[in-house]
Amino acid sequence: MANPFVHIELNTNDVGKAKDFYGKLFDWKLSDMPIGPEMAYTMIDVGEGTGGGMMEMPGFPPAWLAYVSVNDVAASTENAKDLGATVLRDVTEVPGMGAFSILKDPTGAIFAMWQSKSG
Numbered sequence: 001m002a003n004p005f006v007h008i009e010l011n012t013n014d015v016g017k018a019k020d021f022y023g024k025l026f027d028w029k030l031s032d033m034p035i036g037p038e039m040a041y042t043m044i045d046v047g048e049g050t051g052g053g054m055m056e057m058p059g060f061p062p063a064w065l066a067y068v069s070v071n072d073v074a075a076s077t078e079n080a081k082d083l084g085a086t087v088l089r090d091v092t093e094v095p096g097m098g099a100f101s102i103l104k105d106p107t108g109a110i111f112a113m114w115q116s117k118s119g
Contacts, residue, residue: 006114007067008044008052015042015056022054030054065112067100073115077101080113 012018019030019042029045035055042054070076074091081087084106093099098116105111 003068003070005050005066006069008050009065009067009112010052010054010062011057011060011065012054012062013056013058013060015040015054018054018062063110065102065110067112067114070113070115073099073101073113076113076115077103080105 010018010022022028022044023030026046029047031043031045032040033043035041039056044052044054046052077087077091080103086104087101088104088110089100089102091099091101096117098114100112100114102110102112
C-alpha cells in the first residue's frame with residue numbers, strides 16, 4: 001500500500017480566529033489538548049477523511065503542513081535526504097504518540113513524515 005496523508009496541520013499566528021473561521025466554514029469539531037505550560041494543540045475532527053490540528057506559530061507565515069505516514073521515520077528521512085530533500089526538522093518524538101520529521105522537497109515544497117508509536 002502507498003503511504004497516505006494522515007494528518008494536516010495549520011500553523012498560524014491566531015488560532016482563535018482560525019478555529020472560528022474553519023469551524024463555521026466546514027463544521028469541523030475542534031478540541032484543545034494541552035501540550036505545555038500555557039500552550040494547547042487544537043485537534044481537528046472532520047468526521048470521515050483525514051483530520052488534523054492547529055497550533056500557534058508566532059513569527060512565521062500561516063501555512064498548512066501535510067503529514068505522510070511511514071513505517072520508519074528515521075530511515076524515510078534519510079531516504080528523502082538521499083533523493084534531494086532538505087531536512088528542516090530532524091526526527092522528533094512526540095511522547096506516547098510517535099515521531100515526525102519536516103522536510104523540503106527538491107522543488108521547495110514543505111511536507112512532514114509521521115510514524116505512529118506501535119503497541
